[in-house]
Amino acid sequence: MATIKSPTVPLLTKYWNNRFLFVLLIPGLIFFLVFKYLPIYGLLIAFKDYNFFDGILGSPWTGLSVFQEVFSTPSFWEVFRNTIVISSLQFVIGFPAPIIFALLLNEIVSKRAKRTIQTISYLPHFVSWVILGGLFLQFLSPSSGPVNALIELMGGRPVYFLADPNWFVPVLVATDVWKSIGWGSIIYLAALASIDPELYEAAEMDGAHRWQRLVSITLPALAPVITIMLILATGKLMDDNFDQIFNLYNPAVYGVGDVMSTYMYRKGLAEMQYSFATAVGLFKNLLSFTILLGANWLAKKINDHGLW
Amino acid sequence: MNTVVHRTVRKKQTLGDRIFSGLNYAFMILLCASMVYPFLFIILSSVSTYDMSAGGFSLVPRGFTWDYYGRVLTNPDIFTGYVNTLIRTLLGTFFSVVVTLCMAYPLSKRTFPNRTGWTALVVFTMFFSGGIIPTYLLVKSLGLMDTLGSLILPELVSAFNLIIVRNYMQTVPESLEESAKMDGANDVTILFRIILPVCAPIIATITLWVAVWHWNAWYDAMVYISSPGNQVIQLIMRRIVIQGSDALTQMMDSSMSQNHISPEGLKAATIMVTTLPILCAYPFVQKYFVKGILVGSLKG
Numbered sequence: 001m002a003t004i005k006s007p008t009v010p011l012l013t014k015y016w017n018n019r020f021l022f023v024l025l026i027p028g029l030i031f032f033l034v035f036k037y038l039p040i041y042g043l044l045i046a047f048k049d050y051n052f053f054d055g056i057l058g059s060p061w062t063g064l065s066v067f068q069e070v071f072s073t074p075s076f077w078e079v080f081r082n083t084i085v086i087s088s089l090q091f092v093i094g095f096p097a098p099i100i101f102a103l104l105l106n107e108i109v110s111k112r113a114k115r116t117i118q119t120i121s122y123l124p125h126f127v128s129w130v131i132l133g134g135l136f137l138q139f140l141s142p143s144s145g146p147v148n149a150l151i152e153l154m155g156g157r158p159v160y161f162l163a164d165p166n167w168f169v170p171v172l173v174a175t176d177v178w179k180s181i182g183w184g185s186i187i188y189l190a191a192l193a194s195i196d197p198e199l200y201e202a203a204e205m206d207g208a209h210r211w212q213r214l215v216s217i218t219l220p221a222l223a224p225v226i227t228i229m230l231i232l233a234t235g236k237l238m239d240d241n242f243d244q245i246f247n248l249y250n251p252a253v254y255g256v257g258d259v260m261s262t263y264m265y266r267k268g269l270a271e272m273q274y275s276f277a278t279a280v281g282l283f284k285n286l287l288s289f290t291i292l293l294g295a296n297w298l299a300k301k302i303n304d305h306g307l308w
Numbered sequence: 309m310n311t312v313v314h315r316t317v318r319k320k321q322t323l324g325d326r327i328f329s330g331l332n333y334a335f336m337i338l339l340c341a342s343m344v345y346p347f348l349f350i351i352l353s354s355v356s357t358y359d360m361s362a363g364g365f366s367l368v369p370r371g372f373t374w375d376y377y378g379r380v381l382t383n384p385d386i387f388t389g390y391v392n393t394l395i396r397t398l399l400g401t402f403f404s405v406v407v408t409l410c411m412a413y414p415l416s417k418r419t420f421p422n423r424t425g426w427t428a429l430v431v432f433t434m435f436f437s438g439g440i441i442p443t444y445l446l447v448k449s450l451g452l453m454d455t456l457g458s459l460i461l462p463e464l465v466s467a468f469n470l471i472i473v474r475n476y477m478q479t480v481p482e483s484l485e486e487s488a489k490m491d492g493a494n495d496v497t498i499l500f501r502i503i504l505p506v507c508a509p510i511i512a513t514i515t516l517w518v519a520v521w522h523w524n525a526w527y528d529a530m531v532y533i534s535s536p537g538n539q540v541i542q543l544i545m546r547r548i549v550i551q552g553s554d555a556l557t558q559m560m561d562s563s564m565s566q567n568h569i570s571p572e573g574l575k576a577a578t579i580m581v582t583t584l585p586i587l588c589a590y591p592f593v594q595k596y597f598v599k600g601i602l603v604g605s606l607k608g
Contacts, residue, residue: 014421020495021414025426028411031464032430038446039438045445052445101339104332113336120340122594123347126586128524130542134549134579139346144359144572146349146366178342210328235435243527247550261440268441269531281439289436 046279066279076280079263082256083240089173090241095233097177098184099226103218105185106192107210118189121182133247136175137162168253176244191225192218227299235292238284260284347587353576375569376577379559386581389541396540397522400460404518405511408465408473413499415470416477427474434467440531447532458532459525459540469514476510477503509596516593523586545582549575 015022041056046066048059070076101121108114124132139145140161148158161167195217203213240259249257260280268277348367357371380386414420415427438446443462452458480503488498504511526542533539548556552571559574 011421018414018417018420021417021420024410024499025414027407028465028470029426031407031461032433035443035446035462035464036433036437039442040436042438042442042445045442052448055449056445104335107329107332108336109329113333117336117340119591119594120343123343123590126520126524126590126593127583128526128542130524130526130546130550131579131583134545134575135346135350137550138353138572138575139349146345181339182343210325247546264440269444274441274445278439278441281441285436285439292435 043278043282045275046282048275050275050278062275066275067283070276070279070283076263078255079258079260083238083259085256086169086172086245086259087237087240089169090176091233091237093173094177094180094184095230097181099188099222101181102185102188102192103214105189106218118182121185123182124179125183129241129243129247132175132179133244136171136248140171162248163250163252165253165256168249168257172241172244172248172257175248176241179244187225187229188222191222195221223303227303231292231295231299234295235288237291238288347583350576350579350583353572354580355577356573357570359570359572373573376573377581379574380577380581383559385536385539385544386541386578388537389539389544390581392538393523393541396456396459396525397519399456400522401515401519403460404464404466405515408470408514409504409507409511411465412470412473412477413503416474416480418482427471430467430470444531453532454534454538456538459522459528462528463521466518469517473507473510473514476507480506513596516589516596520586520589520593541582545578548578 009017044056045059047061047063048056049062049066050056050059054060105114105117108117127135140147142148142158142160147161152158159167161171199217200213203217208216238260240261242259242261242265245257245259246262246265249262264277264280264284267273267280352366352369354376355372355374356369357373357375359370411430415423415430417423420426437443447453447458447462450457452461484502484506485498488502493501524542526540526546529540529543530546533543556571556574
């Protein structure tokens with residue numbers, strides 16, 4: 001950057017020379033300022049007793065008292081715990097799943113079989129959680145779903161997958177992996193395709209078997225991609241999947257299934273406790289952002305691959 | 309050379325290799341079945357007269373009828389929702405793609421002043437946002453409640469798409485533009501005659517991307533849209549299938565004939581009607597999607 005800029009030309013002149021490009025930038029810029037940065041400014045209401053008529057600026061300041069209220073509400077901590085439990089399970093199982101899937105798919109020799117499997121595995125990614133919610137409601141239903149029909153056929157008792165607190169979280173994790181395993185594997189498959197095949201041939205000549213090839217060629221080649229995806233995934237640790245949970249949960253499983261985003265939605269938009277819900281959101285955002293920065297810093301320390 | 313090596317290797321397949329390969333195929337088949345069967349079940353359910361699972365696991369419908377589709381397609385709520393979704397998808401995708409392209413182009417130019425700063429401004433929003441309440445209050449105070457604007461504007465440009473397009477534009481060799489400039493082409497001509505044609509694949513990708521997003525979007529409609537006449541299909545479907553709303557009983561009651569009606573069949577037909585455009589377009593768009601991901605993430 002700095003090398004291209006000539007230091008003698010004043011900044012305004014540079015913008016004038018690029019005025020056509022700057023005009024193109026403006027609509028998008030306005031969008032980001034209005035719809036992305038104004039809401040960030042709107043986070044101020046977490047420190048205010050917000051009411052719509054006084055607006056963001058006019059509402060009276062309350063300092064940190066909204067946060068005190070949030071942190072002393074037992075339901076908040078229940079929701080916080082649920083979010084951490086669900087997100088960490090989805091992370092521990094959902095992060096390696098597409099990598100393993102890509103590695104296994106890579107071992108399939110037939111090109112046609114490979115392409116067919118890929119095409120099928122991307123399918124759930126394109127279907128919204130509203131549709132999948134309706135679909136799983138029928139599919140997992142204890143009275144009319146094929147899964148329970150199969151369980152009964154094998155002599156088991158029907159399971160209330162979506163209404164039993166013991167089953168709800170495993171169902172969330174399983175359906176999440178199911179939806180994202182194929183799509184998530186694309187980037188790893190691309191990285192696998194870019195590995196020089198001669199490396200494998202040489203290893204085979206030397207008598208390296210499958211496992212040795214995996215450990216000494218494939219995994220090191222995937223390391224940069226895995227690192228970046230890992231950092232991004234840690235940034236999402238506090239982000240529960242609102243679309244998924246909102247369409248699958250019901251009062252019977254609130255105890256384990258109510259998470260930060262659904263809580264914010266109910267507190268903020270259904271009960272209109274704007275400041276309270278915003279404080280919960282800000283707390284969540286700050287936590288996510290800190291985790292992301294921490295993971296990025298750590299990754300750079302360990303193997304030099306970071307986001308920035 | 310390569311083929312020769314491969315052939316000799318394949319001959320030497322050990323028993324372990326074969327077992328691994330067999331298990332691998334078995335796993336893949338099971339996984340694919342788990343992805344296809346739920347959709348197949350809904351398709352079967354939507355045309356079968358009797359409840360699909362009453363007779364256990366099945367691969368054929370139990371009695372055949374188009375009745376459910378007839379009821380779903382003649383339901384006025386569903387029709388309105390379809391039209392609204394179509395409108396938001398067409399307009400929303402158009403504006404989104406145009407603004408994204410306009411913004412990506414300057415950010416792809418090395419000579420553009422403060423390029424890194426403007427890009428950082430965009431990227432920051434990927435990791436930190438105001439969240440649902442401030443966004444809701446903003447939409448409300450802009451007077452967008454219950455309008456098409458509330459479905460199009462708040463997510464007009466996705467930072468992710470923008471970066472992908474910018475990365476793609478950066479791969480266009482600068483010599484191409486310079487030679488055009490030599491020939492006296494101005495910035496506008498360069499953008500329309502050179503940049504956009506070269507970027508056709510990535511434009512197609514994000515167009516489809518945004519279109520699918522709009523088709524599937526429901527949360528914004530749930531929060532911002534209050535009049536039934538402005539509602540989108542996903543939310544109407546949600547009410548019928550997940551909440552079992554009045555529309556469902558309406559459709560159940562509207563039977564002139566004495567045919568057997570199961571609510572499961574009606575729900576399945578509603579799901580199908582909502583999903584069909586995606587399922588039909590899927591084989592075609594799938595390739596573009598994959599390309600887009602690769603271009604954006606690897607070349608970036």
